[in-house]
Amino acid sequence: MKEFTVDGRTVTLKDLANELGIHPSTVSRILHSGSDVARGAASVATAERVRELARKRGYSPNPQAAGLRTRRTRLTGVIVPRLSDLVLAVMYEGIDEAAAELGYSTFVMNSRDDPEEQRRKTDTMLARRVDGLIIGDAHLDGSHLRELTARKVPFVLMNRRVPGYPSATCDDVLGGQLAADHLWSNGHRNVAVIAGEPYASTAVDRTAGFVDRWQSLGGKISQEAVVWSRFDTAGGRVAAETILAGRNHYPTAIFAVNDFAAIGCMGALRSHGLTVGRDVAVVGFNDTSVASELPIPLSSVRSPMLKIGRTAMQLLKRVLDGEPVEPVLLQPTLCVRESSA
Amino acid sequence: MKEFTVDGRTVTLKDLANELGIHPSTVSRILHSGSDVARGAASVATAERVRELARKRGYSPNPQAAGLRTRRTRLTGVIVPRLSDLVLAVMYEGIDEAAAELGYSTFVMNSRDDPEEQRRKTDTMLARRVDGLIIGDAHLDGSHLRELTARKVPFVLMNRRVPGYPSATCDDVLGGQLAADHLWSNGHRNVAVIAGEPYASTAVDRTAGFVDRWQSLGGKISQEAVVWSRFDTAGGRVAAETILAGRNHYPTAIFAVNDFAAIGCMGALRSHGLTVGRDVAVVGFNDTSVASELPIPLSSVRSPMLKIGRTAMQLLKRVLDGEPVEPVLLQPTLCVRESSA
DNA sequence: AACCCCAACCCAATCGATTGGGTAAGGGAC
DNA sequence: GTCCCTTACCCAATCGATTGGGTTGGGGTT
Numbered sequence: 153m154k155e156f157t158v159d160g161r162t163v164t165l166k167d168l169a170n171e172l173g174i175h176p177s178t179v180s181r182i183l184h185s186g187s188d189v190a191r192g193a194a195s196v197a198t199a200e201r202v203r204e205l206a207r208k209r210g211y212s213p214n215p216q217a218a219g220l221r222t223r224r225t226r227l228t229g230v231i232v233p234r235l236s237d238l239v240l241a242v243m244y245e246g247i248d249e250a251a252a253e254l255g256y257s258t259f260v261m262n263s264r265d266d267p268e269e270q271r272r273k274t275d276t277m278l279a280r281r282v283d284g285l286i287i288g289d290a291h292l293d294g295s296h297l298r299e300l301t302a303r304k305v306p307f308v309l310m311n312r313r314v315p316g317y318p319s320a321t322c323d324d325v326l327g328g329q330l331a332a333d334h335l336w337s338n339g340h341r342n343v344a345v346i347a348g349e350p351y352a353s354t355a356v357d358r359t360a361g362f363v364d365r366w367q368s369l370g371g372k373i374s375q376e377a378v379v380w381s382r383f384d385t386a387g388g389r390v391a392a393e394t395i396l397a398g399r400n401h402y403p404t405a406i407f408a409v410n411d412f413a414a415i416g417c418m419g420a421l422r423s424h425g426l427t428v429g430r431d432v433a434v435v436g437f438n439d440t441s442v443a444s445e446l447p448i449p450l451s452s453v454r455s456p457m458l459k460i461g462r463t464a465m466q467l468l469k470r471v472l473d474g475e476p477v478e479p480v481l482l483q484p485t486l487c488v489r490e491s492s493a
Numbered sequence: 494m495k496e497f498t499v500d501g502r503t504v505t506l507k508d509l510a511n512e513l514g515i516h517p518s519t520v521s522r523i524l525h526s527g528s529d530v531a532r533g534a535a536s537v538a539t540a541e542r543v544r545e546l547a548r549k550r551g552y553s554p555n556p557q558a559a560g561l562r563t564r565r566t567r568l569t570g571v572i573v574p575r576l577s578d579l580v581l582a583v584m585y586e587g588i589d590e591a592a593a594e595l596g597y598s599t600f601v602m603n604s605r606d607d608p609e610e611q612r613r614k615t616d617t618m619l620a621r622r623v624d625g626l627i628i629g630d631a632h633l634d635g636s637h638l639r640e641l642t643a644r645k646v647p648f649v650l651m652n653r654r655v656p657g658y659p660s661a662t663c664d665d666v667l668g669g670q671l672a673a674d675h676l677w678s679n680g681h682r683n684v685a686v687i688a689g690e691p692y693a694s695t696a697v698d699r700t701a702g703f704v705d706r707w708q709s710l711g712g713k714i715s716q717e718a719v720v721w722s723r724f725d726t727a728g729g730r731v732a733a734e735t736i737l738a739g740r741n742h743y744p745t746a747i748f749a750v751n752d753f754a755a756i757g758c759m760g761a762l763r764s765h766g767l768t769v770g771r772d773v774a775v776v777g778f779n780d781t782s783v784a785s786e787l788p789i790p791l792s793s794v795r796s797p798m799l800k801i802g803r804t805a806m807q808l809l810k811r812v813l814d815g816e817p818v819e820p821v822l823l824q825p826t827l828c829v830r831e832s833s834a
Numbered sequence: 835a836a837c838c839c840c841a842a843c844c845c846a847a848t849c850g851a852t853t854g855g856g857t858a859a860g861g862g863a864c
Numbered sequence: 865g866t867c868c869c870t871t872a873c874c875c876a877a878t879c880g881a882t883t884g885g886g887t888t889g890g891g892g893t894t
Contacts, residue, residue: 164850175874180852195872212620216561217850220879225557236582236782245577245603257600257621262586279553280598385786415786422788441577445726445756447763447788505880516844521882536842558880561849838893845886856875863868 163209171209172201179206183213219281228258228468229277232288232311233265237383238440239410239457240288243311246461247286254469256283263289265349270296278305284468290314291351306471310464312353318477320463322455324354327484328361328407330453331435334486335405336369340433342401344377346391346408346417355380358409358437358453377403381413388416396424404432405492411436411443411452418448418491433492449489456482504550512550513542520547524554560622569599569809570618571651573629574606578724579753579781580798581629584652587802588627595810597624604630606690611637619646625809631655632692647812651805653694659818661804663796665695668825669702669748671794672776675827676746677710681774683742685718687732687749687758696721699750699778699794718744722754729757737765745773746833752777752784752793759789759832774833790830797823 165183169176174194181193182202194202205211219225230247232240244260251258259280261273270289274296277285284306290297294314300307309319335343345362348355359378366373376398381391388408396402406421408414414436418428426432428448436443439454463480470477506524510517515535522534523543535543546552560566571588573581585601592599600621602614611630615637618626625647631638635655641648650660676684686703689696700719707714717739722732729749737743747762749755755777759769767773769789777784780795804821811818 165852166850174872176850177852177875178873181873184852193872198872214561214850215621216557216566217879218852220555220557220561220850220881221852223879234586235576236579236586238577238579238582241577241579241582245575248602252617257617259598260601261589276593276598280556385783389786412783415783415788418788419786419790428788442726442753442756442783445730445760447756447759447769449760506882507880515842517881518845518883519843521880522843525882534842539842555880558849559882561851561880562882564849836894838891840891841889843887845884847884848882850879852878854875854877857873859871859873861868861870864866 162214163211164214165211168202168205168209168211172198172205174198174202178202183211224283225281226256227280227282228256228284228286228465229274229280229282230258230260230286230288231263231270231273231277232260234262235260238412238442239438240311242440242457243288243461243464246458246463247310247465248461249458250462250465254465256465256469258286265289265291265351267291267296271299274300274305284308284472286310286464286468288312290317290319290353292353292356293351306468308464308467308471308477310460313479314353317479318467318471319479320460320467321353321479321481322460322484323481324357324484325361327437327453327455328358328363328409329365330484330486331358331407331437332362332365332369332371334451334488334492335407335433335435336366336371338405338433338492340405341371342403343371343373343405343407344379344395344403345373346388346395346406346410346413347378347380348383348409348413350380352383355383355409362407383410383413385412385416385419388413389420390416392417392420396420402426402432405435406432407435409437411438411440411450414450414452415442415446418446418450429491429493435492439487444487444489448491451489451492452487453484454487455484503555504552505555506552509543509546509550509552513539513546515539515543519543524552565624566622567597568621568623569597569625569627569806570615570621570623571599571601571627571629572604572611572614572618573601575603576601579783580751580779581652583781583798584629584802584805587799587804588651588806589802590799591803591806595806597806597810599627606630606632606692608632608637612640615641615646625649625813627651627805627809629653631658631660631694633694633697634692647809649805649808649812649818651801654698654820655694658820659808659812660820661801661808662694662820662822663801663825664822665698665825666702668778668794668796669699669704669750670706671825671827672699672748672778673703673706673710673712675792675829675833676748676774676776677707677712679746679774679833681746682712683744684712684714684746684748685720685736685744686714687729687736687747687751687754688719688721689724689750689754691721693724696724696750703748724751724754726753726757726760729754730761731757733758733761737761743767743773746776747773748776750778752779752781752791755791755793756783756787759787759791770832770834776833780828784828785830789832792830792833793828794825795828796825
């Protein structure tokens, strides 16, 4: 509850100090020291009086002032391709939860996966003096990340990884393998992959995991059966059209590296008179909340999105504290539903 | 591009002033005055030298310091039920665009429509000294808003309106009418409504618009045909089950006040062996990006989500500038697709 | 010659919190 | 009694930008 002094300003340290007849610095030290009095800054009785008054007046420290002095804002920046991508939105919820617990606030910005925008947004965040960044739109080439490192900006990656940088991601290779195992054991031998954008590790790892496992199971999968695509529904539809157009006999199963691409794919299949689940199996990735509620519920590799976001924030905190950090891989699980049962 | 002085700190006004042998205040005035020199603060030549050096050194003003002095942070807070609700995510993109244009940055937080959380998040934002708030989770009872007004916090509503407060919303009553007109003219006479949460104006207005228009067209619609529900897919499924369970003959059309509820509804219909579009027409609301790409494309009342977000931010800016503002209603349009053709 | 004005600057206080370095009073050891 | 150590504080500089109020020197007026 923000309160005001008689003249309408918000309550400051000095106000509290004046009212109690002690020095602002003493008040500061008391309010800083958890519940024990730090470095003998004040007597227990005084500390109690100060805390009591602070509560009563609704004192809330001015972060501008504190940040100015301490050179830390407890602000973090989050950059994602788009927040209207459900996957990133959920991850952001995880970040936000963890940030609140750690006493940080966060800015989010969309880069639309455009390198130019990535730089611009990064600069905007740095101009705001964020303590660190969570990058959710890393491209595998990594030139942007090298710049950040050169500028000594603390950051961690989320969702997509790039070798050599700290990150919190799903074990996407494993996720691809789970999908391959599932389709193979259901008897499919002719499959295609809607692979996503080649600059994203999510797309590359999931596809690689799937293809490698498929081949080690003894399956064949041709070049043309792997179609790169955008990550959204429209992209999935286009990719599915390509798959259906380019071959004389349809695959019996399609693995899409993303639920929304899978949904677009299901739409295309239906347009071709094919029934999902009976004629063609479809497996998506992420198990977003729509997957289970679709008219034909979608099988999907569940990635722990909320956890990934939380982990990213916790990793960043450790980076900011100067601790060493390693990339973290979180485990996916397969959810089989009607689309591939 | 953030640059550093020799000793590793970021560049300050004083650094620039020292290097040019003039006073920091002069530099400040020059950099503040657009491209013309304000109030004769400096000669054109000096102004040019200052701007040139600022560019060269990559000077970027410290917002903490400026905010401390001016008591404005150019920060705004955005509170939404959940950012993983696609509708709110898109609106937030609109806010973010407009905020960037106006020189503001934004925090977003999720309240999950919980009054307790709304207060907590509001307080967190105010503790961060935001200049104003955009409230995307207003409840019709409005007690929280009365508090905000009492505390003299500048704010505007977005997505949901509450009479008496400035807001940027879709004309939801009109949206409901569009849906009613469409279904009526397609010959439907037995309809049901999945109405959403009764505390949200979106739900209430869309439902009222639909029901009132339906009745004025001469239709009948019973109490039990209007089912309140959560806004997500699961909520839509449950509501649809209620509709299908409670009646001896199924409605031939269902209007859901939200696309995700509509998707859940489509799932439930299919589970009952009904084909969407042939046996039962379904119309959603918002025209989110999935609607058109679903296996059975969903008819939906399109609301200008991005525009609503942009407008909300622009309204807030006007409030912050002390200008008078009125609620803004943005026009929806109907997109007819296979689910109700 | 006295006066005023304007351009082009400078000065210093201010915003609110933090922090390294005091200092005064009191108690205990020897 | 002297010395030292705590305890419980106070003091003042500092972070970086902003802003109301100077000051100076030159030119124009009358």
